[in-house]
Amino acid sequence: GQQLNQSPQSMFIQEGEDVSMNCTSSSIFNTWLWYKQDPGEGPVLLIALYKAGELTSNGRLTAQFGITRKDSFLNISASIPSDVGIYFCAGLSSNTGKLIFGQGTTLQVKP
Amino acid sequence: NAGVTQTPKFQVLKTGQSMTLQCAQDMNHNSMYWYRQDPGMGLRLIYYSASEGTTDKGEVPNGYNVSRLNKREFSLRLESAAPSQTSVYFCASSESTTGTATNEKLFFGSGTQLSVL
Numbered sequence: 332g333q334q335l336n337q338s339p340q341s342m343f344i345q346e347g348e349d350v351s352m353n354c355t356s357s358s359i360f361n362t363w364l365w366y367k368q369d370p371g372e373g374p375v376l377l378i379a380l381y382k383a384g385e386l387t388s389n390g391r392l393t394a395q396f397g398i399t400r401k402d403s404f405l406n407i408s409a410s411i412p413s414d415v416g417i418y419f420c421a422g423l424s425s426n427t428g429k430l431i432f433g434q435g436t437t438l439q440v441k442p
Numbered sequence: 443n444a445g446v447t448q449t450p451k452f453q454v455l456k457t458g459q460s461m462t463l464q465c466a467q468d469m470n471h472n473s474m475y476w477y478r479q480d481p482g483m484g485l486r487l488i489y490y491s492a493s494e495g496t497t498d499k500g501e502v503p504n505g506y507n508v509s510r511l512n513k514r515e516f517s518l519r520l521e522s523a524a525p526s527q528t529s530v531y532f533c534a535s536s537e538s539t540t541g542t543a544t545n546e547k548l549f550f551g552s553g554t555q556l557s558v559l
Contacts, residue, residue: 337484340482371553372552373446373534373550373551373552374548374550375550376547376548379547419484421485429487430548432484432485433484
C-alpha cells in the first residue's frame with residue numbers, strides 16, 4: 332500500500348536551535364497535514380497545505396507542500412522546551428482519497 | 443470546549459475478554475474515525491464512519507467492530523481481545539461528509555491505552 336517515509340525518526344536538540352523534518356512518498360498527494368502529539372494526548376493539527384509549492388507559517392512553524400506533490404517539509408525555528416513531542420505528517424492521497432500518516436518524528440529539546 | 447471525548451483512558455484486559463471503547467464529539471462533525479498507534483508505525487485507521495448510519499473498514503479492521511450510535515457517538519468493540527491488540531487507540535472526527543476528501547483536518551481525542559495480557 333501507499334506509504335509515507337518520515338525522517339528523521341527522532342531528534343535531540345538544544346533549546347534555541349532550528350529543526351527540520353520531512354515526509355516523502357512515491358505517490359502524489361492533494362493535501363499535506365502536520366500534527367503534533369504531546370505526551371499522553373492525541374495529535375493536534377498544526378498546519379494544513381493544499382497546493383503544490385504552498386508555504387504556510389504558524390508562529391515559529393513553517394511547512395511547505397513540495398512542488399512534485401510527493402513530499403512536505405516542516406521547520407521549527409528557535410526551539411523551546413514545549414516543542415517536545417511527536418510530529419506526524421499526513422497526506423491525502425490523490426488516488427484513494429485516504430489519509431495516510433507518517434511514522435512520526437520524536438523531538439526532544441534540552442534546555 | 444470538550445471536542446472529542448474518549449473513555450476509558452486506560453484499560454487492561456486478559457486474552458479473550460471483550461470491551462467497548464466509547465467516543466463522543468460535540469462539534470457536530472459528520473465523520474468519525476478509530477485509529478491505533480503503535481511505536482514506529484504511526485497512526486493506522488481501523489474503521490471510520492462518514493455519516494450517521496454508515497461504517498467502513500480502514501487499514502486494520504480485523505478483530506474489531508464499530509457502531510455509529512448517532513451523529514455524536516462512535517464506539518469500538520473488541521469481541522475477543524488478543525495481545526496483538528495492545529496499543530493506544532484514538533478516536534477522531536472531521537467535518538467531511540461522504541465524498542473524495544473523507545479524512546482531512548481530523549480532531550483527535552486524548553487516547554485509550556489498552557494492554558492485553
